[in-house]
Amino acid sequence: MRIVFLGPPGSGKGTQATLLKERLGVPHISTGELLRAAVAAKTPLGLQAKAAMDAGELVSDELVLGLIEERMASDDTAKGYILDGYPRNLAQAEALDQVLGSLNRPVQKALALMVDEEQIVQRLAKRAEMEGRSDDTEEVVRNRLAVYREQTAPVADHYRAKGILVDIDGVGTIEEINQRLQNALD
Ligand code: AP5
Numbered sequence: 001m002r003i004v005f006l007g008p009p010g011s012g013k014g015t016q017a018t019l020l021k022e023r024l025g026v027p028h029i030s031t032g033e034l035l036r037a038a039v040a041a042k043t044p045l046g047l048q049a050k051a052a053m054d055a056g057e058l059v060s061d062e063l064v065l066g067l068i069e070e071r072m073a074s075d076d077t078a079k080g081y082i083l084d085g086y087p088r089n090l091a092q093a094e095a096l097d098q099v100l101g102s103l104n105r106p107v108q109k110a111l112a113l114m115v116d117e118e119q120i121v122q123r124l125a126k127r128a129e130m131e132g133r134s135d136d137t138e139e140v141v142r143n144r145l146a147v148y149r150e151q152t153a154p155v156a157d158h159y160r161a162k163g164i165l166v167d168i169d170g171v172g173t174i175e176e177i178n179q180r181l182q183n184a185l186d
Contacts, residue, residue, distance in 0.1 A: 001026065001185065002105055004096075005084045006156055007113030009144040010120040010127075011170045012177060016113070017082045019178050020185075026080035031088075034067050035059060056135055056143035058088055058151065065095050072099055081105075089151040093158040110159035111181060113170035117145055 001024050005013040014030055021028040035053060038046030045067070049059040058064075068086055071077075087093040100106045115123075121141055128136035135144065159165040166184045170177055 001080045002100075002108045003080070003082045003185075004087070004107050004110045004159070005082060005113065006110055006152075006159070006165075007170060008115065008117070008120055008148045008152075009141065010124045011113040011115040012174070013084045013113060015174055016178060016181055017084045019174075020181060021082055023182070024080060024082070024185075026082060027074075027076050028082045028084060029068075029071055029077075029086075031064055031067065031085040033085075034071065035064070038067075054134055054140070056140040056147060058147060061089070061091050061095070064088075064092070065099075068096065069099050072105070073103060077103075077105055083107075087155055087158075090154055090158060093155050107159070108164060109185065110156070110165045111184060112156050112165060112167050113177070114167055115170040119171060120145065 003020075003024075003026075005017055007013050014028075014032070017028040017030070035046070035049050039050050039053065040046070045063060048063060052059045064086065072081070083096075087096050097106070121138065124136045124141045125138065127133060135141070156165055168177065168180050168184060172180075
């Protein structure tokens with residue numbers, strides 16, 4: 001199964017993708033994780049991406065596209081994938097269609113997790129206390145949400161127009177949401 005997860009920061013994309021990948025036996029590909037690994041390793045890409053990430057802004061389309069082209073062309077995506085954090089604007093959605101079209105691995109389902117902003121702020125404040133992720137401060141979280149509203153939310157319509165978008169209520173326990181996702185995929 002070839003899946004794209006959509007949803008605002010903190011909506012549970014990473015949490016749910018981690019659970020689903022076991023069940024589906026496909027890789028979970030998170031551009032946020034790939035970028036954080038590049039920052040930690042101080043690669044040229046990581047050094048270029050860091051300031052935007054710390055501010056809660058999007059890293060440039062060009063940098064992230066290079067990352068995604070390389071990752072999606074790996075052999076392990078032939079059996080499917082769960083993509084999390086990409087695409088994040090309409091230009092990325094169109095670029096992704098091209099990359100996946102040329103690999104003959106197009107997206108089959110876009111799953112959009114819906115969670116209200118106040119719940120997201122609470123979830124990420126809790127994670128900030130527990131893990132100290134540099135972009136989980138309240139000010140940066142508010143900016144990530146604004147960037148999401150302006151640039152990423154319209155991506156849902158890209159997949160709606162293809163008839164492959166499923167909206168999922170992202171509020172509840174992790175298990176309840178996992179069950180909703182499984183029902184949407186069955
Ligand atoms: P990225 O890592 O993608 O961050 P994000 O979208 O903001 O995602 P999060 O990891 O915060 O949230 P999530 O939806 O995965 O939720 P999670 O499961 O972690 O991107 C980071 C940055 O990288 C971006 O700001 C940007 O700078 C850059 N970037 C990445 N991709 C890019 C791209 N394509 N183009 C340009 N720039 C890009 O859960 C969140 C918390 O909630 C966790 O603590 C979790 O335990 C908890 N939780 C999960 N489910 C529940 C539940 N049901 N109830 C209560 N708590 C829950």
